[in-house]
Amino acid sequence: MKIALLGYGKMGKTIEKIAISRGHTIVIKTNDEDGYDITTADVAIDFSVPNAAFFNVVKCFKNGVPVISGTTGWLDNYKKAEALCQEENGAFIYASNFSLGVNIFFELNKQLAKMMSKLESYKVSMEEIHHTQKLDAPSGTAITLAESIISEHNTYTDWSLLSNKENTIPITAKRIEDVSGTHAVSYTSKTDTITIEHEAHNREGFALGAVIAAEWLQDKTGVYTMKDVLNIG
Numbered sequence: 001m002k003i004a005l006l007g008y009g010k011m012g013k014t015i016e017k018i019a020i021s022r023g024h025t026i027v028i029k030t031n032d033e034d035g036y037d038i039t040t041a042d043v044a045i046d047f048s049v050p051n052a053a054f055f056n057v058v059k060c061f062k063n064g065v066p067v068i069s070g071t072t073g074w075l076d077n078y079k080k081a082e083a084l085c086q087e088e089n090g091a092f093i094y095a096s097n098f099s100l101g102v103n104i105f106f107e108l109n110k111q112l113a114k115m116m117s118k119l120e121s122y123k124v125s126m127e128e129i130h131h132t133q134k135l136d137a138p139s140g141t142a143i144t145l146a147e148s149i150i151s152e153h154n155t156y157t158d159w160s161l162l163s164n165k166e167n168t169i170p171i172t173a174k175r176i177e178d179v180s181g182t183h184a185v186s187y188t189s190k191t192d193t194i195t196i197e198h199e200a201h202n203r204e205g206f207a208l209g210a211v212i213a214a215e216w217l218q219d220k221t222g223v224y225t226m227k228d229v230l231n232i233g
């Protein structure tokens with residue numbers, strides 16, 4: 001596959017290494033919104049910045065290039081992107097987290113939320129920890145986890161950074177040098193705490209998941225998720 005890397009930062013470079021090891025060729029690597037011909041690629045992988053992702057994915061839809069986006073912090077525009085993809089007959093996968101481990105964790109989180117919904121004595125809270133260069137907070141993964149809890153648990157209707165409001169999931173976002181990404185969901189009662197946690201040891205799991213998603217998407221049209229790619233849950 002000929003791959004365009006839209007965003008050639010920490011993730012773009014890790015994806016390049018993994019894509020080459022799986023026999024693919026990188027035909028574009030860019031940190032700019034223009035100055036390249038996207039039609040030279042079979043598939044594009046966007047790991048850029050929040051204010052560039054929407055423009056990048058729409059460019060792919062308009063040029064008939066299937067696109068994977070892992071950029072977080074631009075979800076206000078996700079529904080619009082989804083509609084434009086359908087309109088242009090494009091192919092699109094967005095995931096707040098492409099790693100196999102986190103996608104399993106997403107399923108565990110849903111199951112746990114369903115169980116805990118019946119137990120009023122437990123209150124949920126979340127923590128995410130990332131490296132200090134991260135632009136957005138809370139992380140996209142934390143938002144996905146919180147949205148699943150809201151849909152599976154009767155008590156919660158919203159999430160918020162460090163909130164004590166009723167019916168709101170409090171999320172703590174910590175920034176510590178060199179942390180690839182740690183997410184924890186806890187349920188605390190007066191007597192105990194139940195925690196599930198995922199800790200990424202490096203960026204390779206995210207990158208491998210993104211390349212697998214690109215391989216899966218290359219001949220398709222439509223909007224998909226990592227659940228379709230991994231066939232789990």
Ligand SMILES: NC(=O)C1=CN([C@@H]2O[C@H](COP(=O)(O)OP(=O)(O)OC[C@H]3O[C@@H](n4cnc5c(N)ncnc54)[C@H](OP(=O)(O)O)[C@@H]3O)[C@@H](O)[C@H]2O)C=CC1
Nearest residue numbers: 007009010011031032033048052070071072096097098206
């Ligand atoms: N879904 C997932 O599994 C994962 C998602 N992420 C997300 O991916 C994104 C990138 O992460 P990471 O690689 O660590 O961040 P980096 O800051 O290392 O890389 C982002 C790159 O995007 C470049 N960029 C800026 N503007 C544009 C543009 N218009 N088009 C293309 N590229 C542009 C930046 O260039 P410059 O520095 O010159 O501005 C930079 O090189 C983040 O949103 C992060 O949250 C990260 C890991 C996993």
Ligand SMILES: O=C(O)C1=N[C@H](C(=O)O)C[C@H](O)C1
Nearest residue numbers: 072096097134139140141181
């Ligand atoms: O910026 C990062 O590094 C990461 N971002 C994603 C997110 O916001 O959830 C995924 C992963 O946790 C690493």
